[in-house]
Amino acid sequence: RKEVEQDPGPFNVPEGATVAFNCTYSNSASQSFFWYRQDCRKEPKLLMSVYSSGNEDGRFTAQLNRASQYISLLIRDSKLSDSATYLCVVANDMRFGAGTRLTVKP
Amino acid sequence: DVKVTQSSRYLVKRTGEKVFLECVQDMDHENMFWYRQDPGLGLRLIYFSYDVKMKEKGDIPEGYSVSREKKERFSLILESASTNQTSMYLCASSFSQGREQYFGPGTRLTVT
Numbered sequence: 001r002k003e004v005e006q007d008p009g010p011f012n013v014p015e016g017a018t019v020a021f022n023c024t025y026s027n028s029a030s031q032s033f034f035w036y037r038q039d040c041r042k043e044p045k046l047l048m049s050v051y052s053s054g055n056e057d058g059r060f061t062a063q064l065n066r067a068s069q070y071i072s073l074l075i076r077d078s079k080l081s082d083s084a085t086y087l088c089v090v091a092n093d094m095r096f097g098a099g100t101r102l103t104v105k106p
Numbered sequence: 107d108v109k110v111t112q113s114s115r116y117l118v119k120r121t122g123e124k125v126f127l128e129c130v131q132d133m134d135h136e137n138m139f140w141y142r143q144d145p146g147l148g149l150r151l152i153y154f155s156y157d158v159k160m161k162e163k164g165d166i167p168e169g170y171s172v173s174r175e176k177k178e179r180f181s182l183i184l185e186s187a188s189t190n191q192t193s194m195y196l197c198a199s200s201f202s203q204g205r206e207q208y209f210g211p212g213t214r215l216t217v218t
Binding site for chain 2: 028031032034038044045046087091092095097098
């Protein structure tokens with residue numbers, strides 16, 4: 001089973017900022033990717049899927065770059081409530097990144 | 107909504123005890139998973155199951171076993187608990203391989 005590596009963070013940004021996280025994967029045959037959000041002492045919750053064509057959900061955009069083997073998550077207009085740890089997942093490998101911690105400050 | 111439940115939120119056991127962690131999902135998912143999560147190490151896969159009575163080792167199966175007698179239930183067993191098994195244990199399920207996983211609330215196990 002192959003590796004998934006994530007930006008270590010932490011990211012500390014002001015409200016309203018745009019922030020981006022990257023996640024690289026080593027298995028070129030990987031097919032399915034997701035981003036999860038995990039709040040402190042809670043379980044991970046699905047944030048969004050990642051498609052080759054990109055995926056946008058409100059302020060959140062997920063992208064897949066197969067040639068360079070990475071996925072990204074862009075958060076626009078950050079809110080205080082976006083503070084959490086964000087995990088990338090290569091689902092068919094059942095492999096999670098270690099997570100990137102985001103703190104949005106007033 | 108998918109619902110995954112775990113038998114305990116917090117558990118304290120002594121070294122050498124046999125520990126059972128239960129997980130139940132209500133969405134008729136084929137796949138079920140057990141992970142442990144430790145600070146700085148992220149989620150690590152212990153075992154997974156893609157069908158009743160089927161199981162596969164993950165990255166860190168040593169010291170653990172699993173049981174899946176019914177489709178909705180996946181149990182993690184620590185045969186003889188040790189202090190290095192103190193961790194957060196998370197169960198998850200998915201409709202099929204490669205699909206999104208849904209997590210239970212986790213069991214924080216302390217072995218003293």
